[in-house]
Structure formats: C-alpha cells, structure tokens
Amino acid sequence: MNEAEFIVVGAGSAGCVLATRIARSLRCRVVVVEPPAAAAPQSDRERPSRWLHLLKSSEDWDLQTDSVARLANRSLDWPRGRGLGGSGRINAMIWFPPTDRDWKMLQAATGGRWSIDMMNSSYESVVAEVKPERPNWLSDASQRFVRAAEGLAGADPMVYQRLNRDGRRWNPAEMLASDKRIQVVRAAVHSVIFDHDRAKGVRVVDGSSTGELVASKGVALCAGAIATPSILMRSGIGAGDALAQHGINVRIDQPNVGENLRDHLIMPVVFHTKSSIPFSNKPTLRDVVRWQTLGTGPIASNIAECGGLFEGGRFQVHLTPTHYLMFPEHDSTSAMTIGVNVTDPASRGSIALDSCRAHDPPRISPNYLHDGGDVEGTIQAVRLARTLATRHPLCDWVDSELLPGIKRDTDESIARSISRYAQTLYHPVGTCAVGSSADAVVSPDFALRGCERLWIADASLFPRMTTGNPNAAVMTLAAMAAESIAGIVDGD
Numbered sequence: 001m002n003e004a005e006f007i008v009v010g011a012g013s014a015g016c017v018l019a020t021r022i023a024r025s026l027r028c029r030v031v032v033v034e035p036p037a038a039a040a041p042q043s044d045r046e047r048p049s050r051w052l053h054l055l056k057s058s059e060d061w062d063l064q065t066d067s068v069a070r071l072a073n074r075s076l077d078w079p080r081g082r083g084l085g086g087s088g089r090i091n092a093m094i095w096f097p098p099t100d101r102d103w104k105m106l107q108a109a110t111g112g113r114w115s116i117d118m119m120n121s122s123y124e125s126v127v128a129e130v131k132p133e134r135p136n137w138l139s140d141a142s143q144r145f146v147r148a149a150e151g152l153a154g155a156d157p158m159v160y161q162r163l164n165r166d167g168r169r170w171n172p173a174e175m176l177a178s179d180k181r182i183q184v185v186r187a188a189v190h191s192v193i194f195d196h197d198r199a200k201g202v203r204v205v206d207g208s209s210t211g212e213l214v215a216s217k218g219v220a221l222c223a224g225a226i227a228t229p230s231i232l233m234r235s236g237i238g239a240g241d242a243l244a245q246h247g248i249n250v251r252i253d254q255p256n257v258g259e260n261l262r263d264h265l266i267m268p269v270v271f272h273t274k275s276s277i278p279f280s281n282k283p284t285l286r287d288v289v290r291w292q293t294l295g296t297g298p299i300a301s302n303i304a305e306c307g308g309l310f311e312g313g314r315f316q317v318h319l320t321p322t323h324y325l326m327f328p329e330h331d332s333t334s335a336m337t338i339g340v341n342v343t344d345p346a347s348r349g350s351i352a353l354d355s356c357r358a359h360d361p362p363r364i365s366p367n368y369l370h371d372g373g374d375v376e377g378t379i380q381a382v383r384l385a386r387t388l389a390t391r392h393p394l395c396d397w398v399d400s401e402l403l404p405g406i407k408r409d410t411d412e413s414i415a416r417s418i419s420r421y422a423q424t425l426y427h428p429v430g431t432c433a434v435g436s437s438a439d440a441v442v443s444p445d446f447a448l449r450g451c452e453r454l455w456i457a458d459a460s461l462f463p464r465m466t467t468g469n470p471n472a473a474v475m476t477l478a479a480m481a482a483e484s485i486a487g488i489v490d491g492d
Helices: 013-026 042-046 048-054 100-109 116-130 140-149 172-178 224-234 240-245 285-294 372-389 411-421 471-490
Strands: 002-009 030-034 156-159 182-186 188-195 198-206 209-221 265-273 306-310 315-320 335-342 350-352 363-365 398-403 454-456
Touching: 002 013, 002 198, 013 030, 013 172, 013 182, 013 209, 013 471, 030 209, 042 048, 100 116, 116 471, 140 156, 140 306, 140 315, 140 335, 140 372, 172 182, 188 209, 188 224, 209 224, 209 471, 224 350, 265 372, 265 411, 315 372, 335 372, 372 398, 372 411, 454 471
Parallel strands: 002 030, 002 209, 030 182, 209 454
Antiparallel strands: 156 306, 188 198, 198 209, 265 335, 265 398, 306 315, 315 335, 350 363
C-alpha cells in the first residue's frame, strides 16, 4: 500500500491544473494516477497539422458509441486521449474562452455559489499559466472565411487561439513537471476506497496486478465525462439496480451518475474550391524549415483554424481547408469545410458499465438528435454554411458543394445527409453534473454528495453544454476546485 497526501485521478487538462495547484497551495505530496500509453511518432506529437494522426494511435482510447438511431444506426468513433495530458494530448488544441452564457449557466446551477466574478478570476489565472497563442499563419480558406463572415447579422467570427508554443503542440502534462511534490503513477483506477463515508484512496490495476494507493487528505476524480462516472459506478455509486446487475455492492444509490451526457454534433458542409494548391499533409522542405525556425507556415496549422459563433450564439462553426471526411487519408482534393453545430443541444445520453473490470470500456449512448429541435437547428446551420459560402470573397472561390450537395435542398433531404455524415466534435460533458439541489451528483464545493473527501473536477460537471470548445472552461473549473479543496483541507 502506497501512501500520499492527495490523489488526483486523471492527468488530462483538469487533472494537470488541479494537481499543480493543490501541490502549490497545500504544499503536500500529490500522486497523479494515469494509465500507461505508448507514444505516437514525434512528428505527430509536435506538429499541429498532424493532430488527426493521433486519433486511433497508441495515444487514443478509440472508444465507440452504441449505434445511434437518428444517425442512420451508425456507431461513432469517440477519440479520448490516452496518457499524460489526456484528451488535451490529442485534440486540435483550440482555446475557446467561456461565454457569458456559460458563466450564467454555472451560476444558476450552483444557486449563485459560483459568481461570475469568481469564474472570470479563475479563468484569467489559467490563461496566465497556459498562455494560449494566436496563430501566425492562416490558410487561404480561413482568411477568406473570416472576411466573408464579417458584417453578417448575428455573427461573431473568430480566429481560434490555441494551446501551442511558438507554433508547436503543447501538452498540459508539462505542468506536472513544475513541482517536485507531484508523483505520477501509471496505472488504471478501478474504484475509490472508503473508510465508512470518507474516501481514503483508490484501487489501481496495472496489467494483471492490483494494488491500493491511500491519501490522508483526499481524492479528486479528474478522469473526464466518460471515465469519472465509470469509476464511481465501480465504486458502488450510481443507479442501484444497474450496479446490482454487475454484482457491485451499492454504496450510494445515485441514478444521475452517468446520465445527462451531452456532446456537440458537427455536420460538415464541404465545398470544392478553385485553389491551385490543396492543403497537404506532405509538407515541402521549405515548409519544414519555416516551421522549425519560425513556428509558422502550413505545418503550424491545427486544421480547424477559425470559425466563431453565429445567429447570436446559436451555432458554432469550425472552418477547415480540407475535405472534413477525407483528410488526412486523402489530401489531394482542393476543398474547404464549413463544419456547423448547434451550441446548446437538448438531446441527452448516458454512460453505463458493460462490466465491472477497469480495462473494459463503458457503454456510450449519446442519443444524438433525439430532441427534434436539435435536428431542426442542424438543418438551419447547414443553410447558414451555404449562406456564408455565397459571401465575398468565398463566392468567387468556391466551385461547387460536395456535401450534402446542392441538390439536397429540402429539410428532409438535408436531415438524411445529417444522419449519414454528422460526427462527434469530441466534447462529451455532463455525466456527474454539479447543482445546488439534493439530487445533483456534485455539490457547488465540488464534493460528491454523500461522501467525504471525494471531489470531482472535470467536464462531467457541466449541467449543459458549454457554448464552444470546452477545454478552457474545464481548466477553469479545475482551478476553482483546487481553491475550494485547499480551503476545506486547510480548515481542518
């Protein structure tokens, strides 16, 4: 049995922020637990333009959803980062500042306990630490898009900031090396260990062997919207009937664990362009030298370079200088994609155990488009993409619409295309939602209801979707959680 003072489960963006701040504020030994993973090729880990190669690599859990009725019964790939840095290790590294709507959503959920000033202050502290940067190179497609979107009613076009360093990918796990009091243990967490109602550690699995890690001050779960509820359920915290089916003794009958799963569903609207130089995954020697010396050029592109919010924040856009469904396997087509999604989808799914073994993935039932308003909204978002393509300077550069195809112009035909081609935007949230009511999984002080010294700080906390890419908001919550936890532990 190994002893620590504080245990953080999960070394993703949230876990890295929480661990470093707990070690700093409490001046205690923090153990971060993260499963082992083999590294992908160095070029994929460093070059922003190659991030899509990280999907389905050794750094991706490569999860699969259940078949989705409203998506032509397709099962979707759900990439999740494997290794130090979590999903921040394999994503496009977009830094999207939380909106006023996001702050108000969290303020309302916590009964005012989380004030907007408090959240803004934590956000600014995270920005100062992670230093997101504005890209210094944009593709022709992105430059044309931003100019086309300017002046459109209800539009807020953006060139997305990124978690890069001088045009190179940045892994949030670098934060862990900043404090010698942080120790990383490479193992999977099976469940939380309790002494009566108090969390005292975690049970870990490394290959075929098991062990225990104990902590005198407490345990924080930062494993994300999929792994955190799974760990809780294996610990006996979840819907009692479902746990009993797997032979798990029920500690807390909490049916909301694993429920309220939400995600952004993106529909790619793909156009053939008149560009004479397609965006290529095979850089020239000049491109390589330019990137190595200046951190610029096409290698510095994260593909999803720009976009923004439209119709007053109802829709988000991600613009790529590629064919969304073909790149990077095929990169010879002169194409541009205006990917669109509803920012606040009403459809909700769930995470459930498929077994009680730590290495077995859970059942993911996203339930996309179950709410008819999400279908209607996505259809309107496709029409928005078409409108943007008709605006100068895109209109004289776009040659034709490849997907859904201009012949698909009725709501019914667009809906059929959405069911066939829409994809996850990799933003799962909500499965251990925070709230001020007694039936909420997590209380506003980040504590799991019914337990002592067990906290949660990751994307599972959001009661609704964040407006845009959630990473910045997740790291903000982790900073707030660290401050709250330190105050509670110091007060003992």
